[in-house]
Amino acid sequence: MKKIKKVTMQDIADELGVSKVTISKALNDKDGVGPELKEQILQKAEEFGYRISKISKDKVKNIAIFLDHKYFGEDTKAYFYVKIYQMITKHLSEIGYIGILTTVDPMNHAKELEQIINGQNIDGIIILGNLENDFLAKVRKTRLPKVFVDYYDELSDTDCVLSENIYSTYEITKHLLNYGHRDIGFVGSISVTQSILDRYLGYSRALMEKRIPIRQDWVIDDRSSYNEAIEFEFPEEMPTAFVCNCDETAHRLIKSLKQLGYKVPEEISIVSFDNDIYADICEPKLTTVAVDIEGIARTAVKIVKRKVETSPNYTKGISMINGKIIYRDSVVRVK
Structure with missing residues (x-):
């Protein structure tokens, strides 16, 4: 040989x-x-394929992970970022790094950032989700290696790792179309987060391909501009199916529909996004897009490691992590 x-x-x-x-x-x-x-x-x-010597283990590397404080409140039901944070710290630990979590309070964001960066030996930053604009402006000014997760920063060329939203929602909307649905609504406040807007675009593309007009009275808000859950405002005439921007919203939607006397999925089918705990506790269980949290965390850690250890100027750009549709019980064929 x-x-x-x-x-x-x-x-x-x-x-x-x-x-x-x-x-x-x-x-x-x-x-x-x-x-x-x-x-x-x-x-x-x-x-x-040259094997680069690993960095000395004498100096442990610390990565500050910033996350909106609301995701750790007593009443929060947003497990998505908590799961990503846990997976990121797992991958950091595997390479000898320490992840230092800081929850960002809009009232004290400047103090929190300065205390973490100046008060500890921080080697890099990971931002989870969309944070307050003033805080992000201060993050951009730091010279530390940084990576955004589930957020694209239009005002800088910082690397970001995103779940692929548009094509995945396009595919799950096509699943409804393949089951004979033509009257399909969307549930999500499209002006609040980038991911909701992207998922709306995927939904819109699937309908436009079939020359099905998008009815604005079937595009229903699910949260306020502060990203807090609000009551649904339903139209007089209901569609036969809804695409929800996330499983938590789908869970709330199904409860509201049942209270109004609708049967799910017999009268209204539901599809969603995330594949978190709500997909399983829903009755019926949700057909949804499973976000690859493992892939997102692994990619974010790989990028920040490259920046910290070998090249602060390294730029990966936008990394899209594909999801996968999980088929369950929340969709039936139109009779």
Whole structure:
């Protein structure tokens, strides 16, 4: 059997037309190599399969994880970010990093950020979800490596890791169409979060392909501008199915429909997004898009590790993590 040649620093140097010393400095994070050349060397080393020595374990790396305080309130039902946070800390622990959680209170966001960054030895930042604008403005000014999760920052080129929303909701809306539904509504306040808007776009695309007009009275808000749950305002004429932006909203919707005397799914079918605890406790159990929380967390940690250990200027850009439809009992064919 042919022996595989081991890749050396000289191989990388020859490929890029630089000295072996330059390659060594870049791979060992030493001074004397510009950021652009360093990034080229790191990318080439990765392409060649060169094994870069792991960072010294003498200094533990600390990653600050910021999350809106409402997700840890006593009355909260939002498990999505809590599950992502738990998975991120698990992956950080596996590489010898420590995740330091800080819940952000809009009244004290400046103090919280300064205390964490200045008071502790922080090597990087992970932002979970959409936070208050003034807080995000202060985060952008920090020079620490940072990654946004489930949020795209339009005002900076910071890396972000997103669940793929548009195509997944398009596919689950098509599932309703394949079951004969043509009167399909959407439940979600599309102006409140990026993910709800993206899911609405996926729903809209599926209907537009079938030349089905979107009825605005069937687009129902589920939360206030402060992202707090509100009562549903139903139209006089109801559709035969709803696409909900998340499982928690679907759970509340089904309760409200039953109180009004509707049978689910016999009279109104429901599909949703997330595949969290509400998908199972609903009656009927929800057909929903399962978010790949493991994939989101693993990708976020991989990016922040690359930035912290080898190249603060490394940019991955937008990372989309695909979901998967889980078929359950909340959809029936139109008779």
